[in-house]
Amino acid sequence: MIRLVDVHKSFGSQQVLQGLTLTVPRGAITAIIGPSGEGKSVTLKQMIGLQQPDRGDVQIEGRSIIGLQRAELNTVREKFAMVFQNSALFDSMTVYENVAFPLEEKTNLSKDVIAERVRNALLDVGLRNVDHKYPDELSGGMKKRVGLARALLLNPEIVLFDEPTTGLDPVIRRAIHQLIQETQAKFGFTAVLVSHDIPDIFEVAHYVAMLYRGTILQFGTPDEIRASDNPVVRQFISGSLDGPINIGVA
Ligand SMILES: Nc1ncnc2c1ncn2[C@@H]1O[C@H](COP(=O)(O)OP(=O)(O)OP(=O)(O)O)[C@@H](O)[C@H]1O
Numbered sequence: 001m002i003r004l005v006d007v008h009k010s011f012g013s014q015q016v017l018q019g020l021t022l023t024v025p026r027g028a029i030t031a032i033i034g035p036s037g038e039g040k041s042v043t044l045k046q047m048i049g050l051q052q053p054d055r056g057d058v059q060i061e062g063r064s065i066i067g068l069q070r071a072e073l074n075t076v077r078e079k080f081a082m083v084f085q086n087s088a089l090f091d092s093m094t095v096y097e098n099v100a101f102p103l104e105e106k107t108n109l110s111k112d113v114i115a116e117r118v119r120n121a122l123l124d125v126g127l128r129n130v131d132h133k134y135p136d137e138l139s140g141g142m143k144k145r146v147g148l149a150r151a152l153l154l155n156p157e158i159v160l161f162d163e164p165t166t167g168l169d170p171v172i173r174r175a176i177h178q179l180i181q182e183t184q185a186k187f188g189f190t191a192v193l194v195s196h197d198i199p200d201i202f203e204v205a206h207y208v209a210m211l212y213r214g215t216i217l218q219f220g221t222p223d224e225i226r227a228s229d230n231p232v233v234r235q236f237i238s239g240s241l242d243g244p245i246n247i248g249v250a
Helices: 040-047 070-077 095-106 111-124 140-152 170-187 222-226 231-238
Strands: 002-011 014-024 029-033 055-060 080-083 158-162 190-194 207-212 215-220
Touching (some): 002 040, 014 055, 029 040, 029 170, 040 158, 080 140, 095 140, 111 140, 140 170, 170 190, 207 222, 207 231, 215 231, 222 231
Parallel strands (some): 029 190, 029 207, 158 190
Antiparallel strands (some): 002 014, 207 215
């Protein structure tokens, strides 16, 4: 389980997280939603220790990761996989090489076993006959699938998704959401998903956390969030221009 307790994080004079407290339920999909620039990605980075909080605590399985030595932090990070917005594939490597990379780096498995695992991982995300292609030769949706296959290969306990559907058309977006749901149900990992896909995300996530002004304004099931009477939450999920959220447009 991931717990952020009273996390504060500033960059210069900009206070981004201002006492954020969030418990991410184990073995479920939690979506973090909220206006742009409010600190959703920063929150993900706190979870995996890529950024240290100025104040507050981050706990993974009940243990604080603040102040851990690099080696200890690396051990904690082995529980995690991260799926980035841009899929973060190596352009000079084939799909096969991209997916095999973590196994070749982190395990002593034989070439045959690696080949079998890579094949299965690609099938798990619905990709066939793309092993020898380069990322340039793939569509955006296929690249996301390759990124997901690579993330799942080391059987992570926690998968962090930072806007995994950015730049995809609505049909492919839905396919990627379905894939996240299916793989999460199959492997049971804890998923944290930063997303702007409203209302689609309410069909995907088990829990939704609304981030606003540096804290979690509301946490609940999609039904609870949809039924919220908080004016900020209501404005945000309805996409209305009228309401308390300052969108900075005159
Ligand atoms: N390493 C950093 N150095 C300085 N400022 C940063 C850094 N990381 C994030 N920020 C700032 O913190 C704020 C929150 O950024 P973050 O990327 O978490 O927003 P977000 O909610 O994920 O936004 P979006 O929905 O647009 O992706 C932004 O104003 C950003 O410029």
